[in-house]
Amino acid sequence: MKAIRVAVFVAAAISSTFAQEPQIECLHVKGNVYVIAGAGGNITVQVGDEAVVLVDSGLPQYSREVxxxxxxxxxxxxxxxxxxxxxxxxxxxxxxxxxxxxxxxTSANQQRSAAAIVSHLNFLNRLNTPADRQAVSQPGWPTDTYDTAEWKLYANDEPLLLEHPASAHTDSDTLVFFRRSDVVSAGDLFDMTRYPVIDRTRGGSLEGILKALNHISLDLAVPKQNEEGGTYIIPGHGRICDRYDVAIYRDMLTIIRDRIRDMAVRGMSLEQVKAARPTFDYDGEFGSDTGAWTTAMFIEAVYQEAVSNVRPGTRK
Amino acid sequence: MKLMPFLAALLFVPLAIAQVDLSGEWGQKMHEDAPERGGGPEIGDYTGLPINDRARMQADSWDADKWTLLEHQCEPHPADYAVRGPGSMRIWADMEPLTKEVTAWHTMIMWMNPERTIYMDDRPHPSQFAPHTWGGFSTGEWVDDMLKVTTTHLKEGWLRRNGLPRSEKAEMTEYFIRHGDALTVVTIVKDPVFLTEPLIRTSNWILNPGYAPTPQYCVPSREIDHPIGWVPHHLPGTNPWLYDYAVKNGFPRDAVRGGAETMYPEYQQKLEPERRR
Incomplete structure (x- = not known):
């Protein structure tokens, strides 16, 4: 029950954070892809001769503006x-x-006069749990899911490569690579406005986030020149990025993980770790003492993961 | 009466002529802070920079092995540091075909050939959601004979090449000042994340018409095997080289740790008793 309460609280808090967003902006990213920012999480928009493809849909109160x-x-x-x-x-x-x-x-839902809503199967499974049943109003539930590590769609003369990081922001994440436009829509495992939300109650992990960021950085993204431009990455929140931005975000999270893991191995308690301020040098850009996801919550999530990964008997 | 618009237009011509021509090839003097700018600064040398504790902590963690990672091998210097790095500079202008007004200035520095555009057409700076670049987004205006340039949207970069960070929230004001065959570029960086006061630096250049930029195309290559995702750094309190610079030069440790106080002459008086000991 505690886990359920925490999940509901986190979900509500995350939503309330974005209730007062400023005006909505639509920016061209590259090729067929645009981003709509300011309506909650970033909304990726792919356009072309066939239809409009959206990655995410923002908060409901902004749908008209979107x-x-x-x-x-x-x-x-x-x-x-x-x-x-x-x-x-x-x-x-x-x-x-x-x-x-x-x-x-082409599926059983084909007669619907509505867009197909696509997610990983874990997403739908979570909606069928008491904790998350209210997370999405039922007409907005996924109409089609995939249960593998990847799924390939095609729209507007462009391959859409859907990938499922096993356990990143949650255990039901999807990132989308628009292969022809050369744009990755990363979701909340990459957040330029704060430390990533590691939603451990929904199966999230920092290791999974790092694995996904390394995959984007090393496998998907190619800079045009001098570590600039080329493949663009749309984070869950914040500005349009390229590979360099992903790499330094990855650097930061890896360094913080190593610091906290070292402290956990040395037997420090959570309170001692917090007092040591292992994120201090990055807090000016990504930290927060207020809101839905504070620095303290981030440190706690990383610490709990580190402790769970320390082999018994190795803590000093 | 038909002469009136012509005469009125003439009134504005001297203003345009008064603008200085910055175009040409410029050779770097490298006579200020030469050790830092040639071979590079030493680890732990934060002297004379108005940094805060966050910058200090991040630089203490920095490890030069970073440059062995594929993701970091081809980074040029960001615009605020590029004029401090090695290399000559070419400057040229875009001109409006009818009015002959300069609509933009461009700069290119030798090291990695980073190009910048300084827009002179009063366009607004981009959205907060637009990408950041090494050159940032720059607009210019003439203040007397100085070109004043305002730059936003910089990628996260560095104040020194020893890990001292400069955040992407920083903004830069520059003044390009030409005195005959000499050019001075003044950079003023305000960074709410890592600086407690503006960082002001000047770099000087000499007209060098014979300079021809060397094309540089960087392609990263795997020279050393690393585990995927490995990020080199020092855990807090474990960097063994932080005070080598201070020891080698006989400087007090506190002085090389930087901070606004170390920029000003009064700081020498503060150090004097320690020096006598």
Whole structure:
């Protein structure tokens, strides 16, 4: 029950953080891909001759503004909404944005006059648990899921490569690689506004986040020149990034993990670790003492993971 | 009466002519802070920089093995540091075909050939959600004979090449000042994350018409095997080289740790009793 309460609290707190977002902006990223920022989590928009593809849908109260922003770049119906995570600031607009869309998948849902909503199977499984049943209003639940490490779709003359990091921000994340446009939509495992939310109650882990960031940095992203441009990465929150930005975010998280792991191995308690301020040099950019995801919560999540990974008998 | 618009237009011509022509090839003097700018600063040398404790902690963790990682091998210097790094500079202008007004200045520095554009057409700076770059987004205006440049959207970079960080929240103001065949570039960096006061530096250049930029194309290559995801760094309190610079030069340890206080002459008086000991 405690885990359920924590999950509900975190979900509610994350949503409330973005309730007062500033005005919505739509920026061209590259190729067919745009980003809508300011409506909760970032919304990736792919346009073309067939349909509009969205990665995430933002908070529900901004759906009208999001539709208006989309209509400035495309008159096509929305075909897919792909969810990177279960959080409400990424899924809250599913229901309203899917309405009137065009169901792009061949499946039992084909007769729906709405966009297909796609996620990893774990996402749907979580919606069927008491803790997360209310996380997404039911008309906005996924219509199609995949249960493997990856899934390939095609839209607007472009491959969409969906990948499932096993345990990153949560255990039901998806990142989307728009292969022709050369853009990755990463979701909340990459957050330029704060330390990543490690939602351990939903199966998240820092190790999984690092694995995914290394994959983006080393396998997917190619800089154009001098570690700049080339593949662009859209984080769950914050500005448009390239490989360098992912690499230094990865560097930071790796260094913090190593520091906290070292402290855990030396037998320090959580309070001692917090007092040692292992994130101090990065707090000016990513830390927060208030809001839904504080520095203290981040340290605690990393510490708990470190302690659980320390072999019995090795703590001093 | 038809002469009036012509005469009115003439009034503005002297303003345009008064703008200084910065274009040309410029050779770097390297006569200020030469040890830092040639071979590079020593580890732990934070002297004379208005850094805070966050910057100090991050630099203490820094390890030069970082440059062996594929993801970091091809990084040029960011615009605020590039003028301190090695290399000559080419400057050229874009001109509006009809009015002949300069609409943008461009700079390119030898090391890694990073190019910048300084827009002179009063365009606004981009959205907070736009990408950041090594050169940032720059707009310029003339203040008397100085070109004043305001830069935002810089990628996270460095104040010195020994791990002292400069955040992407920093903004930079520059002044390009030409005195005949000499050029002075003043950079003023304000960083709310890592600096307690603006960092002001000057770099000097001499006109060098014979300079031809060497093309540089960096392609990273795996020279040393590392585990995937390995990030070199020192855990707090374990960097063995932090005070080598102080010991070698006979400087007090506190002095090389930097901070705004170490920038000013009064700091020498503070150190005097210790020096006498």
């Amino acid at each position: 539709i208006n922003a989309i209509r400035k770049i495309s008159s096509k119906p929305i075909g897919y909404i792909i969810n990177t995570t279960i959080d409400r600031d990424h899924t809250g607009g599913n229901e309203s944005l899917a309405k009137g869309g065009f169901f792009m998948l």
